[in-house]
Amino acid sequence: MMQPLRTDILIIGAGLAGSLLAWRLMQAGKKIHILHNPTFTSSSRVAAGxxxxxxxxxxxxxxxxxxxxxxxxxxxxxxxxxxxxxxxxxxxxxxxxxxxxxxxxxxxxxxxxxxxxxxxxxxxxxxxxxxxxxxxxDTNALLDALHEHFQKHHCITTTDVQQDDIQRHQNHVQWQHVTASTLICCQGWREANAGFFSFLPFQPAKGEILHLFSPNKLPEHIINQGKWLLPLKGGNFKIGATYQNHAKDEQPSESGKHELLNALKNMPLAQADISITAHQAGIRPNTLDKAPFLGMHPKHPNIGIFNGFGSKGSLFIPWYSERMCEHLIHGTALPSEADIQRYSCV
Ligand SMILES: Cc1cc2nc3c(=O)[nH]c(=O)nc-3n(C[C@H](O)[C@H](O)[C@H](O)COP(=O)(O)OP(=O)(O)OC[C@H]3O[C@@H](n4cnc5c(N)ncnc54)[C@H](O)[C@@H]3O)c2cc1C
Known part of the structure; x- marks a missing residue:
């Protein structure tokens, strides 16, 4: 049996949102514990960043x-x-x-x-x-480094959390052997399906990316023609991304590949001998008004959300994680455009 563990903040999800929020809270001296299911595709690991x-x-x-x-x-x-x-x-x-x-x-x-x-x-x-x-x-390199750090500090557990696994009490929440004052949900688009905050207007959007290799010279800059081309080291580059509302599967598709290869034809680089090295798909946690979801649950004040970063997680999460941290530690008001209280249902 696991030893009981008492922590300040329990976080579900270890994509960019959960991981950067956890990092900031640790830096601020808070005890955290993260639960995540690495068998789920994390949008952060598909993103071009x-x-x-x-x-x-x-x-x-x-x-x-x-x-x-x-x-x-x-x-x-x-x-x-x-x-x-x-x-x-x-x-x-x-x-x-x-x-x-x-x-x-x-x-x-x-x-x-x-x-x-x-x-x-x-x-x-x-x-x-x-x-x-x-x-x-480089979202993958960053997440690998952070996850290793969390593992070293024994503050990350691999598991598939079901909402019913979380026991809610007046002043704390409990998941198995872990007791926490506060729970923060950072589950990306999956929150829309079965989370405490599924009542919020998520608009998940599927996206696909191709990883390619060319023996020829690549453009020096990122190319943006609606679809983008991102040149990397050693002849590697990525092209993306498709955009599909309402799709709920994370499987790379033939139609997605076709769309991206068509876009590649118009990119300013030699087309000969290009090979596909990987094809990825993920789901962006988009929201109705394109602003993030930050705040505490209307009925369960010790359960909060840090999510909804859409297509802009790399730009948004650093600043919003600072705001969320201040809110959790000092009770500072959240930015109004992101506070979930903007919805009348809250
Ligand atoms: C094709 C594509 C291209 C993109 N390109 C860019 C880009 O260029 N720039 C940019 O800024 N953003 C981009 N994005 C968006 C970016 O990925 C997101 O804004 C951001 O990464 C979302 O991070 P997140 O942590 O909220 O979600 P995720 O990365 O999806 O993380 C969710 C986490 O929750 C965990 N989880 C969910 N449910 C459970 C459960 N029940 N139990 C346990 N764990 C659970 C998962 O395991 C995962 O760790 C792109 C997205 C896609 C799909």
């Missing part, structure tokens, strides 16, 4: 970017120093202006001071602009 402050055909600057981006850089840098590994790679992005909407948007953005430092012309090219302050997070 791209960080891109200006997105969409209309070239929209992410709200609150002045806080989000420095928080991401700072946290990833701290983790790089702690684990002696590079996790975040800064890389400019070449953005195609093939869509009229994007061309029009660029005409407006050129004189908008808010966009300075993010977008610029490419000399001699009228159909492409360059995006700065873009790059990618």
């Amino acid at each position: 791209l960080i891109n402050p200006v997105t969409g055909q209309r070239l929209v600057l992410q709200k609150n970017i002045a806080a989000l981006l420095p928080a991401a850089h700072k946290l990833y840098q701290q983790l790089e120093e702690r684990f002696h590994t590079q996790f975040f790679f800064e890389k400019d992005m070449l953005r195609s202006l093939q869509h009229d909407k994007t061309k029009l948007a660029w005409e407006k953005r050129q004189t908008d001071l808010n966009y300075q430092g993010y977008l610029c012309n490419v000399a001699g090219q009228s159909d492409v602009i360059k995006q700065h302050q873009t790059g990618y997070l």
Whole structure:
């Protein structure tokens, strides 16, 4: 029989959300324990980890970017120093202006001071602009390092948690031998199916990515033509991602592969001798209003959620995990756009 374990915060889920929140709580001196099921596909392990402050055909600057981006850089840098590994790679992005909407948007953005430092012309090219302050997070390397750290501290357990396994009491929650003051659910899109917070308006969206190898020279920058190409080391690169609402399976599909190979044909690289090395699929934990879900359960005040990071986990989670930490430790109010109290059902 397992020895009883008393902890401050029990976390379900060890994707980027659960792992970075756990890391921050540990840094703040809290005792944590994580439960996760590694046989589930984690969206964080499929993600390309791209960080891109200006997105969409209309070239929209992410709200609150002045806080989000420095928080991401700072946290990833701290983790790089702690684990002696590079996790975040800064890389400019070449953005195609093939869509009229994007061309029009660029005409407006050129004189908008808010966009300075993010977008610029490419000399001699009228159909492409360059995006700065873009790059990618090696999510797998980061999660491997964090999980090893949690294992060393005996604060992670591999298990498939069912909602009924959690006993709720007035001042604590209990899962098997673990007693915690608070439970935080970080289960990604699966929360929509069977979690304490399944009443929230999740809009899970399936995505697929191809990993490829080319013996030829790869582009220096990330290429964004609606679909993106991410050049990596040693001739490896990724192309992605498909976007499919309502699909609930995480299987790579022939149609997804076909869509990505078609996009590859229009990418600026030599097409000969390219081989596919992997094909992955995952489900993004998207939300109705595209803002994350943070907060405590309306009926169970010691059960909370940290989820809903959609397609932007690498950019969002560092800043929002800091806010969630402050909320859990000091009771600081959560950012209103992410607080689940914005829904009348809460
Ligand atoms: C194809 C694709 C491309 C993407 N590209 C990017 C990108 O370029 N940039 C970007 O920022 N984001 C991207 N994303 C989105 C990104 O993956 C998410 O924003 C983020 O990783 C979500 O992290 P999460 O921890 O909330 O969820 P997940 O990574 O899915 O983690 C959920 C965790 O919960 C655990 N879990 C769930 N249910 C249970 C249970 N019952 N018991 C135990 N454990 C459980 C799982 O095991 C897992 O550890 C992409 C996603 C996809 C699918």
